[in-house]
Amino acid sequence: MAQNLVPNWSFEDSAYCTTANNPILVAPPWFSANYATPDVYSMELTEPCAVAMDTTEFIGIVCYQGPFDGIRFAGAHLWMQDHELKEYMEVQLTAPLEAGHTYTVSMEISLTECYRYAIDRVGAYFAQDTVFDPDLVDMGALPVTPQAQFHDPGFYTNTTDWIHLEGHDRGRWR
Known part of the structure; x- marks a missing residue:
C-alpha cells in the first residue's frame, strides 16, 4: 500500500496560524x-493566514483559482522577466527514503487565468538536509538539480483544471 510521506500535503493544517509576512510559513511544516x-x-x-481567493474579485495579479483538494493550496512564481526568480517550497518528509525502494513523486499544478506566462x-x-541557503541574497535559483523532473515542451497552460504530474524511480530519489 502506498504511503504519503509529505506532511500537510494540501496545506490545510494551519494549527500554528499567524499573520507572518511569508504565508507559506503558516502551513507548517512547510517553509521557503x-x-x-x-x-x-x-x-x-x-x-x-492565507491569500483569500474570492471568486467574484481580482486583486492585483491574484486571480481566482480553486484548490485541487480541500480549501487551500500553495502557489509560487517560478519565473520573472529580466531576472531569475524562483520561489521554492520545502518540507521534511515523514520518513527517510530508503535505497533500493521504488518511490512515486506526484503533484498537481495549474496556471491561473490572468497569468500570461x-x-x-x-x-x-x-x-x-534542508537546501535553504542563508547566504543567498536574492530570490534566484538554488544550485540544485531536481531528481524528479516533469517537462512539457508545449508548456503547462491549462487555466481551468489541475494537471496531475507523476513519476516513479527506484533508489535515485534519496
Whole structure:
C-alpha cells in the first residue's frame, strides 16, 4: 500500500496560524527554501493566514483559482522577466527514503487565468538536509538539480483544471 510521506500535503493544517509576512510559513511544516515568498491561498475569505481567493474579485495579479483538494493550496512564481526568480517550497518528509525502494513523486499544478506566462518544467529535489541557503541574497535559483523532473515542451497552460504530474524511480530519489 502506498504511503504519503509529505506532511500537510494540501496545506490545510494551519494549527500554528499567524499573520507572518511569508504565508507559506503558516502551513507548517512547510517553509521557503530561499528568501522568496510562496503563498498559501484559501477559499476561506476570513482566513487571516492565507491569500483569500474570492471568486467574484481580482486583486492585483491574484486571480481566482480553486484548490485541487480541500480549501487551500500553495502557489509560487517560478519565473520573472529580466531576472531569475524562483520561489521554492520545502518540507521534511515523514520518513527517510530508503535505497533500493521504488518511490512515486506526484503533484498537481495549474496556471491561473490572468497569468500570461506558463512554465514548461517543474520538479522536486530530495536531500538529506534542508537546501535553504542563508547566504543567498536574492530570490534566484538554488544550485540544485531536481531528481524528479516533469517537462512539457508545449508548456503547462491549462487555466481551468489541475494537471496531475507523476513519476516513479527506484533508489535515485534519496
